[in-house]
Amino acid sequence: MLTLLVVDDDEEVRAKAMRALAGPHFRLASAADGRIALEQAALLKPDIVICDVDMPEMNGFDVLAALKADPANASLQVMMLTAQSSRNAMRLGMSLGADDYLTKPFSDQELIDAVDGLIKRRGRLEVFKDSVTQGREDSTRHHESTIALQHAGTGGDELTDAAVLYTGIHDFAAIAAKLSASDMMRLLIEYFERAGEPVLSHGGQNLRLTGDHLVALFTRDPRHAVDPSHRAMQAAQEIAQTVPFLVGWVERHLADYHLPALSLGIGLHVGAVTVDEETGVVSGPAINAAERLKSASLELGWTIVASQAVVDMANTSNPALHLGRSAQLVVEGMKQPLGVSEVIDVRAPAELTLFEKTISVVRKGLVDMAESTLAPARDKLADDAAATLRATVHAHARQIARASKDALSEKLAQLRSADPSDTTQPIRLEGFTLVRRLGAGGMSSIHLARRDADGALVVLKVVQLDPAAPDVTARFVREYALLSTLDHPHIVRIFKQGFTDNMAYIAMEYFENGDLRSRLKGPMPPQQAVRLLRQVAGALGAVHSLGIVHRDLKPENLMVRANGDVVLADFGIAKLTGIAGGDDASLTVSGELIGSPSYMSPEQIAGSEVTAQSDLYSLGVMFFEMCTGSRPFRSSSLVELLSMHNRAEVPTLPPTHAHLQPVLARLMAKKPAQRYATTHMLLQDLLSIQPQDAQA
Structure with missing residues (x-):
């Protein structure tokens, strides 16, 4: 088995090469830059290195010179990938010891043929076998x-x-x-x-x-x-x-x-x-x-x-x-x-024709004569x-399958650690080019990116997964696949997603106006609070109809459009990663209690089953905050805050919003069965409120 190392700062080129060359005869590895390539080469001792010329910091010629200078690489073959087809570039590479050149863009077959040529020079013709006849005598x-x-x-x-x-x-x-x-x-x-x-x-x-x-x-x-x-x-x-x-x-x-x-x-x-x-x-x-x-x-x-x-x-x-x-x-x-x-x-x-029929009969007779002898061997x-x-x-x-996931995992790890503003070459991921990092946490990072197809700005969220919790990862993948099929004015549009055993990314709609947290500067007029409540309830209804529970509803997860409408985003990520954004600490008790304490339902605190009614409780907490400018329960003690969610009475709205108290009381009921059974029932209740307050 030969070891091949593919070196290119373009993730799509690396993935394309690894898919084309994947097979039982190769051990494949890849590197995103020259420094990593030299580290990989020292560790893996590759037989062939396929290396891009134009890379930031350490270009392909530098990598080639370093590889050829090491006596341990005496039998190493290096193929250079480049968009430069000038004689000077080829002459420089050959003078440094390159064994072959391939100009980008290249087809799968062109790459295979070029690698096959290198293998033949090594006297290793047995690497590529006829896939159909492999294993016969x-x-x-x-x-x-x-x-x-x-x-x-x-x-x-x-x-x-x-x-x-x-x-x-x-x-x-x-x-x-x-x-x-x-x-x-x-x-x-x-x-x-x-x-x-x-x-x-x-x-x-x-x-x-x-x-x-x-x-x-x-x-x-x-x-x-x-x-x-x-x-x-x-x-x-x-x-x-x-x-x-x-x-x-x-x-x-x-x-x-x-x-x-x-x-x-x-x-x-x-x-x-x-x-x-x-x-x-x-x-x-x-x-x-x-x-x-x-x-x-x-x-x-x-x-x-x-x-x-x-x-x-x-x-x-x-x-x-x-x-x-x-x-x-x-x-x-x-x-x-x-x-x-x-x-x-x-x-x-x-x-x-008659002549063709005659020839056909003769041919059939000859075939039939040999059939008894040839048939067993032919059938075998x-x-x-x-x-x-x-x-x-x-x-x-x-x-x-393994090569594809390894290539994606490597790229996502690079995205989490790299800042596009610090690199001279653009960082790309499956049709997106990163513009800048928007934020990063212990297990996730958020990037602003531009979609290559049309130049539109999008948000790329890269999330670290827990390999020890495959069921949680599988649910996350299923839910985002479902959400990407939704077309709802108050649910974030998801353009693309991908995952590996330990990483995931989501490409979603970008909101230049930020989230609802940045808009909560004080009490909202009743009409505005009801308008936003109806929008979020409509979004939750669509999500709940798919069997999905958001699990981490809070102002940070409601994005704001240019017209002031809100859009529901970040489904299930807190449950997946253990991260609760904003100014709340994330909670983990016996591996089950995960969320944002100020918006958490009593059943989440108790570690019980999280249902659609859990989202409605969190919606009630947010509704109180929109109406009053502050959260219903506040404490410097986390234990006391959780206790208030479990035992304290539903808070009272100010007189200007008193007609909305019955809605709040039902949303924030301590027992899930006492809350609205569906968001449709909530919307029906809101229709009974004075028309000027129910405008959406």
Whole structure:
């Protein structure tokens, strides 16, 4: 097993590289800057380092020079990643001992090919094995590879008309961020097994898994009378037909995550391909073009994107192809735009001519003669291929899931410790660029960020999780996935979230006017207090209908819009982390009592079950504060403050707000059963108040 270290200050580049290279043959590690890279290199003794050139503080050339200066790294190979394609930059890197260069942006296949080149120089050809034939006897593997090459008419490893199928899950990185490592692995296994079966059944070879992508080769083969391009199209169509089954599987097994509908992209191209006879590794222009077509499928809105070369070759054996729209695509590395078509249906071959029928009968007779001899061996190879595919899929999915979560965890740890204003290079996280840190606590940090897609300002909250409390973490993930589906004027909009075993982040709406605490300068007029009470009650009603309890309702968690409306935010984070913001100390008694003492319900204090009525009690405390300018219970002693919540009478509102006393009394009742059963009942009560006081 080789150890690879990926060094880049751009988290997306690191994650992309680690997803592409993840597999059972590599131990992967990553570093966000040069200093960490040297520390990692000293600890891990990597075989290959893939290092960015343009990094703050210590650039890639400095890292390269330091690595090559250490005698312990005599066999270390270094590949430089750079957006600089100038001869001077390449000359400097080579003079310092770089083994290869790769220019950004790069495709998964380009990175794999470059790493494969380095491995070959090391004399380690066994690292990349044919994923389908891995685990068979060496003689069987060599025999099958030789048959495919001989009948391609080359007698060597250069194929000029191989059909390439490249497929993957759209926006997989965003989906992976929301899933636990185990559930990500389950999804990948389901997808790869469903996609791999049609490839094998139609004679696909040199099948390889890279990240969430599957690539396979179709060549001329005496065991298959149908043209390679036609077989690749048939496999693509059957893969596309698995999408409803995958969507159903996600709905059944991953419903709590509320993922977007799963969709696939499939690219098909035919052209020059190189196959390594010993390893089964495929490379060449046709592979890169097929990957580009797969990527273009999302923008085009097609599932299967086939180049004109594939269509033309398939039409020679099946002129009844059903094609949809067509387009011209600019493909990197090609001088002319590539004509592409949407594949709708791959129909059965057209009616044969008399001559073709005669040839077919003769061929069938020859096949039948050999069937009794070849069938057992053929069936065994097919069974071996299917078994190997399953084993490879499981191992690959496990590696990908771990690598993805490790990369995200590393980035979130970097965000918690870094201040964007102190760095020369922007700090980025999955489509967001940090602007500045807004605040930090013992277990969380809050950052202002700009969304790359449209430049809008958002808040990124990074939270430390407790690995020893997986149930709490799972509930947190489920609840935020649910909340992200809500579209309510008084609930914070959640744009994106992701988590690992010990970290989580939430990208949410930014409020430049701050929170309600900053607006509580004294008593509010009754009309204003009732207006805000109705807004929060409406938001709580929507949240409670999903089975979610906020658990930490207080002015700091109500954000203020430009028009003065309030918006409910920060659901369940206090319960998750043990942090209660504002000027209240956080409380933990026997691991259960967590919250803000001034707004805590009696049942929370007692460590009893927290329900929707607990939120209503906290809402009552806030309502009193809005009406009077002060909290209902105040004490310098924490024990006494908690006792007042448990035993003291409901406080009395001033005469100007006396008509609201019945509402307050029911909200702040000591027993949950005596409070409003639902927020709808509270809103009905508010409607009975004088119209001038009930305006929302």
